[in-house]
Amino acid sequence: MDVVIVGAGIVGLAVAREMLRRWPRLQLAVIEKEDRIAAHQSGHNSGVIHSGIYYAPGSLKARLCVAGSRALVRYCDEHGIPYDLSGKVIVATDESELPRLEELHRRGIANGVEGLEMIGPERLREIEPHATGIRALYSPRTGIVDYVAVAQSYALDVTSAGGEILTGRAVTSIVRSNDRVILLTTRGGIEARFLITCAGLYSDRIAAMTGAPAEPRIVPFRGDYFVLRPERVDLVRSMIYPVPDPSFPFLGVHFTRRIEGGVWLGPNAVLAFAREGYQRLTFDLGDLLDALGYSGFQALAAKYWRTGLEEMYRDFSKSAFLASLQRYVPELTEADLLPGPSGVRAQALSPDGKLVDDFVIHGDANVLHVRNAPSPAATSSLAIAEYIADRAAEAFHLNEEQPRLYAGADVPADAGSQPDA
Ligand SMILES: Cc1cc2nc3c(=O)[nH]c(=O)nc-3n(C[C@H](O)[C@H](O)[C@H](O)COP(=O)(O)OP(=O)(O)OC[C@H]3O[C@@H](n4cnc5c(N)ncnc54)[C@H](O)[C@@H]3O)c2cc1C
8 A cells, every 4th residue: 555544534534535636546545443434533523513713823723623614614515415504602601701702702813713703692692592691702604514424425535536445444553664564453464655543532552553652642531412302402593602611622511403403412521431431431441541540641630630520520410411501591401401422532631731732743754643633623624634635745755746656465464573574
C-alpha cells in the first residue's frame, strides 16, 4: 500500500477521501477494528453542525470548524444528505453568566461565524417559546445532521475512488523499518509507505506503537443522554445550550432536536471506566488503571474533584439531571425524560492535568497522527481532511502528479519478527 489509514470514523474516512481526491493513483486502505464504520464517536454524538463560536480565535478548532461546517453543508447538498440549519440559542439564566456570553459573542465574530445576534428574553421566546433566560446568543446557522450517514457517504467516495475499507481488522502492533511501516493486525500484516492514524479513543496507544510519545493520553469521558417523551417534543424547536464552564472543553447538557426526529437532552461528562464503556457500569481494569495511574489524571482530579463528584451524582440522579435542564425549560418534568443513548469522548489530557483544548495533529516523514479530535471534529471533518492532506503533501513529499508509490502486497501475519520481509 502507499497509504494506510487506521480508523474508519468520520475523520479517517474524510482523510481517505481527500487523499484519493488529490492523488487518485494512490493505493490506499482504511483499517477498522469494528465490523462497521462509524462505530464509536462518529456514531454516538449529538449530530450538531457547529458554527464555530466557542473556540479560541486562530486555533485549529476555530479555523477548521468554520471552514468545515460550510464544506459539510455544501457536501450534504451535493450528496442529498438531509440536514437542517435550524439555529441554536446559548442562554444565560443569571447575571454572572453575561461576561462569558459576551466573550462567546466576541469569539464567534472573530472566528467569522455568520449571523450571530445577542437577543433578549422576548426574542428568545419567539425562537424557543418554552425557554427562559435573561439574554442569549443566537446562532442561526448552527445545524443538525446524521453523522453516520455522512460517514457512509465518505466511505462510498473512498471505495468509488479505488480505496479499500478493511473492517473487522484491529491493528495490534506497528513496526517501522527504513522508509516503510508494517502494521500487524488481527487478520495478517499490511505494509505501507505512509501511515495516517485516526484512532479516536485509542489514538494515544496507536501513536505510541509507532514510537511516538504516549502523551498526551486519552481519557474517556462518557456522555449520557435522555430522550424527550415524544408527546413533549414541542417543548424544543431546535437547540438550547447553556453558557459553558470555560475550564472544561465540554458544552454542558443541552437540548438538541435530531434530524431523524425527536429531541435529545445531554450529554453530561463523567469519567468512563472503559475506553469504549457506553454503560454506567462497563468496566475495563486496564483502561481504568491506565487513567488513574496517569499523572495528568491525578492532577486533573486534584483540581476538579468536586466538579467530578457532582457530575457523577447527576449521572446517577435523574432529578439532578432534570434540575439542570429546568433552568432553561422550566415546564419540563421528570416524566418527560426517557432513558437515551450514550457516547464516549476521546479527550486528550496532558501530563500536567490540562484537558487539551485544540485539535492535535503531528507526525514525521512517514507517519501522521490525529491525537486529539473531540467535538467539533465531526463538523470539521472535511476541513481536517484538507489540513491533513496538506501536511501529508509536505511531510510525505507527495505532489500533483504522484504516481503509485509502492508496489508491495500484504505481508504475512508474522511480519513483526521479519520486519524487512
Ligand atoms: C457524546 C458526544 C457528542 C458529540 N457531539 C458532537 C456534535 O454534535 N458535533 C460534532 O461536530 N462533534 C461531536 N462530537 C465529536 C465527534 O463525534 C468526534 O469528534 C468525531 O466523531 C471523531 O471522529 P474520529 O474518526 O476521530 O473518531 P471515531 O469515530 O471514534 O473513530 C475512530 C475509529 O478508530 C478505530 N480504531 C481504534 N483503534 C483501532 C485499532 N487498533 N485498529 C483499527 N481501528 C481502530 C475505532 O474502532 C473507531 O472506529 C461528539 C462526541 C461525543 C462522544
